[in-house]
Amino acid sequence: MNKTRVIVISSVIFLIIGGGILIWSARQTGYSVANVLQGQDKAKVENSDVRHFTDDNFEVEVVEASKSRPILIDFYADWCFPCRMLDPILQELAKDMRGKAIIGRVNTDKNLIARKFGITKIPAVFIIRDGEIKGSFFGVVPKETMAKALLEYGS
DSSP: OHHHHHHHHHHHHHHHHHHHHHHHHHHHTTOOHHHHHHTOOHHHHOOOSOEEEOTTTHIIIIIIGGGTSOEEEEEEOTTOHHHHHHHHHHHHHHHHTTTTOEEEEEETTTOTHHHHTTOOSSSEEEEEETTEEEEEEESSOOHHHHHHHHHHTOO
């Protein structure tokens, strides 16, 4: 009887702590707890001017679109702290450059296109114009630096 009671109490405590960690983690990363429990990706929940490029849409959303205006691509991973630091900078840049350039991101853990670019460190930021790489930056880059490069290759 005592052994069963200890197992039940331990299981309840484990579930309470696990649930608390899940909720805390979701709030720290900006996810809605309901969306995490439903298994939805943050990229789908986010409402922003920063686009999300994938292997499937890269040709149209980047290569073809770069013929009309410059494209800034941030290669990132969810676990990368400097990549997270770049998030608000990209959000602000996307708002400032609306209509002049396209700002987007590629998750290197989920998309193989990063291999074609030879990405070995992240964050890696590339400027694409007319289907060609015109510039690149590595690490956390100031918004002004990226804006200047985008305007240089603008239409």
